[in-house]
Amino acid sequence: MRRYFLIAIPYVWLLALFLVPFVIVLKISLSDAAIARPPYFPQFDWAEGIRAFFAELDFENFIFLTEDDLYWKAYLSSLKIALISTFLTLLVGYPMAYGMARTPEEWRPTLMMLVILPFWTSFLIRVYAWMGILSNEGFLNQFLLWTGIISEPLTILNTNSAVYIGIVYTYLPFMILPVYSALERLDGSLIEAAEDLGCSRLSAFWLVTIPLSKNGIIAGSFLVFIPVLGEFVIPSLLGGSNTLMIGKVLWEEFFSNRDWPVASAVAVILLLLLVIPIVLFQRNQQKQQEAEQ
Amino acid sequence: MKRLSWFNAVSLTLGFAFLYIPMVILVIFSFNESKLVTVWAGFSTKWYGELMQNEAFLNAAWVTIKVAVFSSTIATVLGTIAAYVLVRGGRFMGRTLFSGMIYAPLVMPEVITGLSLLLLFIGIGLDRGVFTIVLAHTTFAMCYVSVVVSSRLVTFDRSLEEAALDLGCSASEAFRLVTLPIIAPAVISGWLLAFTLSLDDLVIASFTSGPSATTLPIKIFSAVRLGVSPEINALSTIMIAIVTVGVITASLVTKRQVAKQKREEMEAVRN
Numbered sequence: 001m002r003r004y005f006l007i008a009i010p011y012v013w014l015l016a017l018f019l020v021p022f023v024i025v026l027k028i029s030l031s032d033a034a035i036a037r038p039p040y041f042p043q044f045d046w047a048e049g050i051r052a053f054f055a056e057l058d059f060e061n062f063i064f065l066t067e068d069d070l071y072w073k074a075y076l077s078s079l080k081i082a083l084i085s086t087f088l089t090l091l092v093g094y095p096m097a098y099g100m101a102r103t104p105e106e107w108r109p110t111l112m113m114l115v116i117l118p119f120w121t122s123f124l125i126r127v128y129a130w131m132g133i134l135s136n137e138g139f140l141n142q143f144l145l146w147t148g149i150i151s152e153p154l155t156i157l158n159t160n161s162a163v164y165i166g167i168v169y170t171y172l173p174f175m176i177l178p179v180y181s182a183l184e185r186l187d188g189s190l191i192e193a194a195e196d197l198g199c200s201r202l203s204a205f206w207l208v209t210i211p212l213s214k215n216g217i218i219a220g221s222f223l224v225f226i227p228v229l230g231e232f233v234i235p236s237l238l239g240g241s242n243t244l245m246i247g248k249v250l251w252e253e254f255f256s257n258r259d260w261p262v263a264s265a266v267a268v269i270l271l272l273l274l275v276i277p278i279v280l281f282q283r284n285q286q287k288q289q290e291a292e293q
Numbered sequence: 294m295k296r297l298s299w300f301n302a303v304s305l306t307l308g309f310a311f312l313y314i315p316m317v318i319l320v321i322f323s324f325n326e327s328k329l330v331t332v333w334a335g336f337s338t339k340w341y342g343e344l345m346q347n348e349a350f351l352n353a354a355w356v357t358i359k360v361a362v363f364s365s366t367i368a369t370v371l372g373t374i375a376a377y378v379l380v381r382g383g384r385f386m387g388r389t390l391f392s393g394m395i396y397a398p399l400v401m402p403e404v405i406t407g408l409s410l411l412l413l414f415i416g417i418g419l420d421r422g423v424f425t426i427v428l429a430h431t432t433f434a435m436c437y438v439s440v441v442v443s444s445r446l447v448t449f450d451r452s453l454e455e456a457a458l459d460l461g462c463s464a465s466e467a468f469r470l471v472t473l474p475i476i477a478p479a480v481i482s483g484w485l486l487a488f489t490l491s492l493d494d495l496v497i498a499s500f501t502s503g504p505s506a507t508t509l510p511i512k513i514f515s516a517v518r519l520g521v522s523p524e525i526n527a528l529s530t531i532m533i534a535i536v537t538v539g540v541i542t543a544s545l546v547t548k549r550q551v552a553k554q555k556r557e558e559m560e561a562v563r564n
Contacts, residue, residue, distance in 0.1 A: 002464075007385055010375035010435065014394040017432040021409035024416055092311070095304035102301045111305070113544055118312055120536045122493050124510050124517070125529040129315035132322065132330050132521045139318060139331065172312065230402020232496055237517060247404045251496075254408060264412070267405045278400050 029264035030057035040260050061265035070249070071266065075273065077244040081160065081235075082228040085167040089224050090217065092168055093175035097216075098209075100176070101183035112180075119173045126170050127237050134162050134238070158240035166234040171227070175220040182216025183209070215288050222281035229277075230270055246270050316533060323526035330521040340527040350528065353512040357492060360423060360508060364430035365487035371431065372438025372487070373480055377468075379439070380446040398436045406433060407500030414501065421503030429501040430491040437490060438483035445479035446472075478547070485543070489536075 031040045065071045100111050118126060133139045134157040141153040156162050186209065194204040210217075232247035239245070246266065254263040323341075327334035344350060379392055398406065410429045414421055453475070457467040473480075495510040502508060509528075516525055 003382070004385075006374060007378050007382060007391075010371045010378065010439075011387070011391055013371055013432070013435070014375075014391070017410065017413070017428060018394050018398060021413040024412045025405070025409045028412060092308065095301075096308035099301035099305040099308070102298070103305070109544075109548075113540065114309060114312070117537065117540055118316070120489055120540055121316070121533055122510070122529070122536075124493070124495055124513055125319070125532060126315070128513070128517050128521070128525065128529065129319045131517065132526075133315055133318065135331070135521070137331050142331070169311070169315070172308075226400050227402070230404055232404050233514075237514075247402060250404045250408065254500075260412070263408060267408055270402060271405060274400065274402070281400075 025264045025267055027057070028261055029061055029268045030059065031261050032058075032060065033259050033261050061261050062269070064262065065265055065269065070244075071269075074244040074246045074249045075269065078229055078246040079273075081163060081167075081243075081245060082225050082231075085164050085171075085228055086221050086225045088164055089168045089171055089175045090179075090221060093172055093220065094179055094217070096172075097176045097179035097183055100180050101186070108184075115173050115176050115180075123170060124233060127166050127234055130162065130166055130169065130238060131157060134165065157238065158243075160239065160243055162238040163235050163243055163245075166238040167224075167228055167231070170234065171224045174223040178219040178223065179213060179216040182213040186212050215284070218284050219281070219288075222277060222284070226274060226277055226281065229274060246273075319526055320530045320533065323523060323530040325523055325526075328523060330523055330526065340523040341531075344524055344527050344531075347524070349507075350509070350512060350524075353507050353509045356423060356506050357509040360426050360430060360498075360506075361488050361491040364427045364434055364491045365484050367427070368431045368434035368487045369438050369480060369484040372435035372483055373442050373476075375435060375439040376441075376443035376446055377472075380443050395436050395439050398433045399440065401433075403494070403496035404500075407497040410497070411500040421501060422506045425501045425503070426498050426506060426508065429497050430487075430494065433497065434487035434490050437486050438480075441483040441486060442476060442479045445476045449475055478550075485539075 028040055033040055096115075100108060100115075103111060131138075135141075136153045136155060136157070138157070140156065141150075144150045145153065156165075190212070191204050191208050194208045195201065199207065230247045231245060232251055235243045235245040235248045236251070239248075247270075250263055250266045250270070253259050253266060257263075322330050322333070324336050324338060325333055326337040326339070375391075375395055379388075379395065382388075407429070410425075410432070411421075414425050419425060453471055454467050457471045458464070462470065493510065494508075495514050498508045499511055499514075502511065513525060513528065516522060
């Protein structure tokens with residue numbers, strides 16, 4: 001009896017505040033926008049019965065999403081931005097993780113703390129820091145003008161490049177940590193063996209180190225890709241008006257256009273988009289766990 | 294130990310420079326005399342003074358701290374129970390759904406969580422304010438707490454609990470006297486994680502707050518949208534300082550604890 005009571009507390013909480021809200025989103029995505037409070041139709045009404053209520057629901061909003069190419073473009077461009085920035089994060093994060101795994105053992109906890117520290121600092125502040133660096137009269141342009149590499153300030157803020165920089169910067173710890181933990185466990189004698197058997201250093205790296213850190217790379221990539229897909233803060237602060245990301249579209253649909261049914265439909269599709277990478281990620285984690293046991 | 298190769302040294306230096314230079318610039322320019330954030334005009338602490346006089350920011354900071362304390366504390370209790378139930382609870386009806394609901398919020402885009410909670414609050418006619426933000430933050434933070442705590446529960450030796458039960462403890466005594474002290478570090482780090490997540494959250498708070506309650510991230514976001522300002526730099530510096538001191542203290546404390554534990558183990562072996 002006590003046991004069920006214990007289970008019930010978090011269970012009921014999550015049902016009420018996670019699952020039910022979700023069902024509501026699904027329901028509203030099938031409703032029509034209306035000039036009312038709240039601004040959608042049909043409202044649930046016990047008097048009319050469940051049948052009449054369901055008869056009013058339809059897929060109109062989803063059809064609307066496929067017809068208006070703004071949404072298509074936003075989904076595709078979110079995917080593109082998430083893919084490219086995951087790759088860039090790997091490109092920056094891998095050498096760092098590799099370097100960390102090669103430092104003397106007594107340095108590693110400190111380096112580890114230095115990687116984690118920014119993660120505890122406010123996300124918003126870290127994104128904000130780049131606004132002063134990337135703007136037309138910002139530090140990057142001042143520096144480049146001073147060195148004479150460029151003669152005209154570059155426009156970086158409010159473009160997609162700024163979004164990439166912001167994503168790589170804020171999500172770097174998520175890439176470094178899993179890759180580092182894979183590389184740290186790697187047995188150095190394997191690389192020595194490869195080199196003894198005639199591999200060049202580069203091909204030993206390519207043929208031994210990379211495959212053995214594969215799990216870390218995959219985990220890190222998913223940890224970056226999944227949250228970036230629905231990212232809102234970075235595109236809205238660093239991106240420009242032509243930076244299309246689905247998180248931003250949903251926000252504007254809701255707060256600016258006040259079209260709740262369309263915003264809900266956008267949310268449902270975003271979720272469907274996320275199911276595939278999440279399932280793949282879960283499977284990868286499970287495989288890894290089984291391999292370890 | 295061989296020396297660090299030049300390639301590793303360069304990639305580490307560049308990497309950490311990339312991670313830290315933006316924040317260093319932010320901190321330096323919070324002490325700038327000029328209103329222009331990008332031009333240095335001499336040292337001054339006037340922006341900190343103005344910040345202290347800015348009622349709106351102070352109110353928002355107070356709301357944020359209140360929300361963070363309440364939500365992280367409730368989330369720690371609920372998350373610890375959830376972890377305990379998942380790891381030790383055995384089979385029960387709807388266990389798969391339950392563990393799904395624990396893991397799903399971790400990967401859920403914030404815009405969706407925020408939107409769905411807002412629609413719920415409107416649906417049941419709850420006025421939006423501090424209370425609704427606390428509910429929202431508790432919900433996603435308890436999942437993080439539960440993941441942190443359950444990873445500790447999985448690794449710890451179950452026979453300790455069984456021994457306590459054999460020696461006449463009731464189940465709740467065994468939990469209080471044996472399990473809880475052992476998982477305490479994980480519970481504390483879960484609380485800290487929940488607290489920071491709540492302090493930091495912009496998106497979910499924007500959806501679930503009403504006009505009566507503005508949190509600091511919401512305030513910062515609306516100020517920052519208009520461009521950089523030295524006041525925000527000053528505020529950011531304060532927040533970075535608090536986090537840095539907190540993280541360094543926490544790591545020193547754990548380091549000392551680990552050392553103490555090792556010493557005790559050594560002594561136990563010797564005796």
